[in-house]
Amino acid sequence: MPVVPRVLVQEAPFDMGAETAALFAGRADVGGLASFLGICRGDGGLVAMTLEHYPGMTERALRRIAEEACARWPLTGCTVIHRHGRLVPGDPIVLVLTASAHRVAALDSCAFLIDWLKTKAPFWKSEEFAGGTTRWVEAKAEDDEAAARWGR
Amino acid sequence: MPVVPRVLVQEAPFDMGAETAALFAGRADVGGLASFLGICRGDGGLVAMTLEHYPGMTERALRRIAEEACARWPLTGCTVIHRHGRLVPGDPIVLVLTASAHRVAALDSCAFLIDWLKTKAPFWKSEEFAGGTTRWVEAKAEDDEAAARWGR
Amino acid sequence: MKVLYFAWVRQKVGAAEEDVSPPPEVRDVAGLIAWLATRSPGHAAAFADARQLRAAVNQEFAPPDAPVAPGDEVAFFPPVTGG
Amino acid sequence: MKVLYFAWVRQKVGAAEEDVSPPPEVRDVAGLIAWLATRSPGHAAAFADARQLRAAVNQEFAPPDAPVAPGDEVAFFPPVTGG
Numbered sequence: 001m002p003v004v005p006r007v008l009v010q011e012a013p014f015d016m017g018a019e020t021a022a023l024f025a026g027r028a029d030v031g032g033l034a035s036f037l038g039i040c041r042g043d044g045g046l047v048a049m050t051l052e053h054y055p056g057m058t059e060r061a062l063r064r065i066a067e068e069a070c071a072r073w074p075l076t077g078c079t080v081i082h083r084h085g086r087l088v089p090g091d092p093i094v095l096v097l098t099a100s101a102h103r104v105a106a107l108d109s110c111a112f113l114i115d116w117l118k119t120k121a122p123f124w125k126s127e128e129f130a131g132g133t134t135r136w137v138e139a140k141a142e143d144d145e146a147a148a149r150w151g152r
Numbered sequence: 153m154p155v156v157p158r159v160l161v162q163e164a165p166f167d168m169g170a171e172t173a174a175l176f177a178g179r180a181d182v183g184g185l186a187s188f189l190g191i192c193r194g195d196g197g198l199v200a201m202t203l204e205h206y207p208g209m210t211e212r213a214l215r216r217i218a219e220e221a222c223a224r225w226p227l228t229g230c231t232v233i234h235r236h237g238r239l240v241p242g243d244p245i246v247l248v249l250t251a252s253a254h255r256v257a258a259l260d261s262c263a264f265l266i267d268w269l270k271t272k273a274p275f276w277k278s279e280e281f282a283g284g285t286t287r288w289v290e291a292k293a294e295d296d297e298a299a300a301r302w303g304r
Numbered sequence: 305m306k307v308l309y310f311a312w313v314r315q316k317v318g319a320a321e322e323d324v325s326p327p328p329e330v331r332d333v334a335g336l337i338a339w340l341a342t343r344s345p346g347h348a349a350a351f352a353d354a355r356q357l358r359a360a361v362n363q364e365f366a367p368p369d370a371p372v373a374p375g376d377e378v379a380f381f382p383p384v385t386g387g
Numbered sequence: 388m389k390v391l392y393f394a395w396v397r398q399k400v401g402a403a404e405e406d407v408s409p410p411p412e413v414r415d416v417a418g419l420i421a422w423l424a425t426r427s428p429g430h431a432a433a434f435a436d437a438r439q440l441r442a443a444v445n446q447e448f449a450p451p452d453a454p455v456a457p458g459d460e461v462a463f464f465p466p467v468t469g470g
């Protein structure tokens with residue numbers, strides 16, 4: 001039976017070390033733990049990025065995406081934490097953790113999760129630049145293609 | 153110019169949180185950080201696993217593998233830590249961390265590194281089971297295939 | 305019917321949400337877009353290019369031909385950029 | 388020439404390393420294997436199936452036709468299982 005993923009949508013920072021430890025501490029069935037940490041970059045004079053989301057739908061969409069990963073791969077654990085609000089360069093935005101007996105399931109499901117989050121999680125990013133201009137980040141065709149390689 | 157990877161071969165545990173933070177703290181050019189943590193499993197009554205290695209050659213091989221990743225992908229940071237000695241189920245064995253401006257480089261190079269470590273790093277694992285029997289872990293054809301998909 | 309707007313759709317409309325009572329001939333997402341576009345210049349600007357819009361009905365992504373009915377929560381927004 | 392053994396090769400030979408002086412006709416890894424196999428029953432057992440063996444010369448993986456020379460460090464071991 002698939003594991004129940006841990007899904008959080010929050011403004012606060014998260015503790016990657018604690019989240020990682022929670023997926024394998026005290027157990028002997030986890031052989032590989034893959035993770036992806038998405039971080040705010042400061043390209044082109046970006047001073048901040050504000051993530052808007054759709055409360056209610058966001059949690060639902062993230063849970064569905066994480067459950068899809070747990071159904072497709074034999075995971076022993078899965079954690080998805082996505083922040084919203086105003087973040088500055090260097091701030092972590094999103095954390096994906098997948099644990100499994102074997103490395104391939106952990107690595108593939110981690111890549112799947114971040115690809116699907118890009119195109120199926122209701123977040124919108126407003127970039128704020130030195131000088132005060134702002135700009136909405138546009139969806140990228142390459143993200144659609146990356147998500148599509150996992151089917152459906 | 154490719155980044156210089158951080159490569160460690162050690163008996164002691166490592167601090168994944170500190171290693172992760174070291175790759176993006178205080179900088180604004182890291183957009184994605186992928187990691188893989190390999191952990192000792194307790195399958196079939198395994199009580200311990202002893203990793204033997206080839207001092208000198210191990211460090212050299214790991215450094216070469218990590219440098220290959222840094223040459224193939226535009227990484228901003230890369231850390232490979234591989235433990236040796238006697239480990240028990242639940243103990244971390246290997247940590248691979250890759251950081252880049254974009255997620256694809258981080259995720260792909262992380263998968264590459266763990267695939268190549270499996271087949272090109274001079275470690276040998278002796279499994280110790282309840283009852284005292286021991287067994288050398290045999291190399292797997294699927295690991296050779298996984299390593300081969302990256303070429304050369 | 306509750307309608308929510310996000311990102312630049314919200315900015316162009318000038319509101320994050322509104323309660324609306326479209327006429328009975330508005331039966332799907334596309335019809336709702338056409339009707340909402342007539343409500344103000346801001347709405348017209350927000351809904352000018354339907355190709356740039358995405359929708360959700362009751363918190364599920366929904367295509368233009370997805371039915372909408374009184375009591376539904378319908379949201380309009382640009383393509384998402386999560387992760 | 389310094390020869391190192393790892394894992395079950397080490398166990399079968401009964402030593403982790405030894406200094407050897409093979410005759411001049413031993414010019415490559417395959418020749419060294421054939422010569423080492425004659426040194427003791429343990430060596431013979433360790434080197435019985437060359438397909439199960441891998442080698443390194445001066446800490447670089449080396450195929451059977453890789454040259455070996457006095458002063459080299461040559462290691463024999465099963466296929467590696469890192470990671």
